[in-house]
Amino acid sequence: MKILVTGGLGFIGSHTVVELQNSGYEVVIIDDLSNASIEVLEGITSITGQQPIFVKLDLKEKQEVRAFFKKHHDICGAIHFAASKAVGESVGNPLMYYENNINTLVYVLQELKKLESSNFIFSSSCTVYGQADVMPITEKAPIKPAESPYGNTKKIGEDIIRDTCMVSPDFKAIALRYFNPIGAHDSAAIGELPIGVPQNLVPFITQTGIGMREELSVFGNDYPTPDGTCIRDYIHVVDLAKAHVIALQRLLNGENDSNYEVFNLGTGTGSSVLEVIESFERVSNQKLNYKVVERRKGDVISAYADTTKANTVLGWKAESSLDDAMKSAWKWQNTLN
Numbered sequence: 464m465k466i467l468v469t470g471g472l473g474f475i476g477s478h479t480v481v482e483l484q485n486s487g488y489e490v491v492i493i494d495d496l497s498n499a500s501i502e503v504l505e506g507i508t509s510i511t512g513q514q515p516i517f518v519k520l521d522l523k524e525k526q527e528v529r530a531f532f533k534k535h536h537d538i539c540g541a542i543h544f545a546a547s548k549a550v551g552e553s554v555g556n557p558l559m560y561y562e563n564n565i566n567t568l569v570y571v572l573q574e575l576k577k578l579e580s581s582n583f584i585f586s587s588s589c590t591v592y593g594q595a596d597v598m599p600i601t602e603k604a605p606i607k608p609a610e611s612p613y614g615n616t617k618k619i620g621e622d623i624i625r626d627t628c629m630v631s632p633d634f635k636a637i638a639l640r641y642f643n644p645i646g647a648h649d650s651a652a653i654g655e656l657p658i659g660v661p662q663n664l665v666p667f668i669t670q671t672g673i674g675m676r677e678e679l680s681v682f683g684n685d686y687p688t689p690d691g692t693c694i695r696d697y698i699h700v701v702d703l704a705k706a707h708v709i710a711l712q713r714l715l716n717g718e719n720d721s722n723y724e725v726f727n728l729g730t731g732t733g734s735s736v737l738e739v740i741e742s743f744e745r746v747s748n749q750k751l752n753y754k755v756v757e758r759r760k761g762d763v764i765s766a767y768a769d770t771t772k773a774n775t776v777l778g779w780k781a782e783s784s785l786d787d788a789m790k791s792a793w794k795w796q797n798t799l800n
């Protein structure tokens with residue numbers, strides 16, 4: 464069965480392509496290489512022994528999207544990762560974010576809908592919950608106004624898909640709300656490739672550990688949490704990738720309860736920034752240079768998942784610990800240098 468993976472050379476996309484191939488699917492990747500390297504294709508191939516089909520395509524080009532789907536009319540499902548994801552950049556350039564993340568989604572949906580079999584998996588984010596009132600966060604938690612245009616594109620993306628499903632009973636979709644994906648494939652053949660200064664915690668930690676950055680800034684230690692730093696649910700990217708395959712299989716097998724479903728993907732355990740640093744220090748056997756600075760604007764205090772629905776309905780559970788994920792991130796960092 465042929466599966467389209469947009470953004471398939473990116474961080475989560477590439478790990479998902481590996482898991483799809485390992486499960487016997489034929490994969491077609493679309494990526495515009497705006498935030499990914501073509502070398503990732505070799506990394507994927509070295510792990511699975513199979514080169515996925517790769518098409519360099521900008522999904523903002525509607526006619527090209529149409530031509531692609533005409534050619535690949537035998538696609539059975541699509542996992543849509545392609546999107547811009549830098550929160551700060553989205554605040555400075557909202558229209559770019561709405562064009563990159565919303566127009567492209569609409570074009571893919573329009574074409575997918577024309578196919579005999581329309582199965583769609585969407586990369587959403589726990590950012591849609593904002594600062595949730597109750598921890599852990601269930602899928603029933605209210606959606607809060609987005610803190611950034613990036614966050615808003617995830618909320619609007621979900622709305623667009625839900626509305627599409629409402630009027631098209633044959634169109635099936637699952638939105639997966641990720642908590643904080645970290646780590647790399649255990650082979651260290653693929654991993655996260657941040658361009659420039661990393662905005663996310665773990666790549667900043669590993670780059671500091673290896674000496675590329677002088678020190679990590681911990682954004683605030685006066686939050687109402689046990690050690691004063693923010694709490695997140697860090698999930699190994701390979702666990703996350705496996706959930707995509709399971710979600711897709713659910714749609715392909717018609718096991719879905721309704722034609723639009725939402726699942727949280729996290730471990731269910733919250734870790735503070737200081738706990739993540741301690742994990743790094745344990746697995747790398749070295750101290751990390753860090754200092755506490757001002758809070759970062761827009762950060763929520765705490766966010767971790769109630770994974771009951773994913774565990775019981777999808778039959779998926781994150782298997783790796785924070786240390787496992789950190790170990791793989793550190794191994795990957797060492798491969799890059």
Ligand code: UD1
Binds near residue numbers: 588590665680682760
């Ligand atoms: C961020 C986005 C989120 C997005 C996700 C994608 C914000 C507010 N949220 O999540 O919408 O879906 O990335 O990957 O940007 N930290 C430090 N020092 C650093 C970097 C981070 O202390 O140099 C802290 C942050 O304050 C936070 C935690 O580490 O408490 C995790 O930060 P990060 O990795 O950026 O993820 P989120 O902010 O949770």
